[in-house]
Amino acid sequence: MLSNFRFLRRLMPKSTISTAALYSKPTQLDTQITTIKLKFNKQNNVDKHVEFCEKFGITFSDKNLIHQVCTHKSVRSNTAPTNERLDFLGQKVISLYAAEYLFNQVKPSELHDxxxxxxxxxxxxxxxxxxxGLNKLLHWTPINESQVIEAERNGQSLQSLGEESVTGRALQALVGAIYHDQGAFAAKQFVHKHILSAPIDIR
Structure with a gap:
């Protein structure tokens, strides 16, 4: 067996890459470079959420809460918490402060609308x-029209999702998270500053 291997090596041209080079283990430098790249990518993703919170003066006692805010229920995972409950809470909080804000500004008949x-x-x-810029932090799975049609054929109900719709859910979840983690006063300040002061389409 060994003699056959030596015979084959004599037949190989000198420029042929050695088997040792082909099957060599990664060097310590290669391993370090890979590790740095992984850390950089992970840190870069985290920094986007941190930068967003800093930009809008948001401070959470639980640093993972902002990730939950940005995770839509369309993501199929058994471990990652989604923003569904925070979205529900945030919608009620926004409704409350919007009603307070508009109470003396519009007619009673117009308040609900x-x-x-x-x-x-x-x-x-x-x-x-x-x-x-909340849309840049989202973690979600788009649902297209073909999936909606297929679901209807099977007697199921499924709504198509767009980035704008999912972003709205995330913003409501953000308000819910602020209310839950920082209290009513912080949530009210955020809603007045960033939502009620924004121009909206009233048509």
């Missing part, structure tokens, strides 16, 4: 979130 514009009209709350 005007509050509705801030919470139920996804294009309004979504546009505010996009303008803030």
């Amino acid at each position: 005007r509050v509705y514009l801030y919470t139920k009209r996804s294009e309004n709350i979504g546009k505010i979130g996009v303008k803030m």
Whole structure:
């Protein structure tokens, strides 16, 4: 067996790459470079959330809360918490402060519809979130029209998702997270400064 191997090596041209070079283990430098790249990518993702919170003066006692805010229920995971409950809470909080804000500004007959514009009209709350840059932090799985049609054929209900709609959900979840973690006063300040002061489509 060994003699056959030596015979084959004599037949190989000198420029042929050695088997040792082909099957050599990564060097210590290669390992260090790979590790640095992984750390950089992970740190870069974290920095986006940190920068967003710093930009808008948001401080959470739990640093993972901002990741939950940005994780939509369309992400299929058994471990990552989604923003569904925070979204529900945030919608109610925005409705409360919007009603307070508009109470003396519009007719009683118009109050419900005007509050509705801030919470139920996804294009309004979504546009505010996009303008803030929240859409760049989202973790979600888009649902296209073909999936909706297929679901309807099977007797199921499925809504198509767009970035603006998911961003609106995330913004409501952000308000819910601020209310839950920092209290009513912090949530009210955020809602007035970034949502109620923003121009919306009232048509």
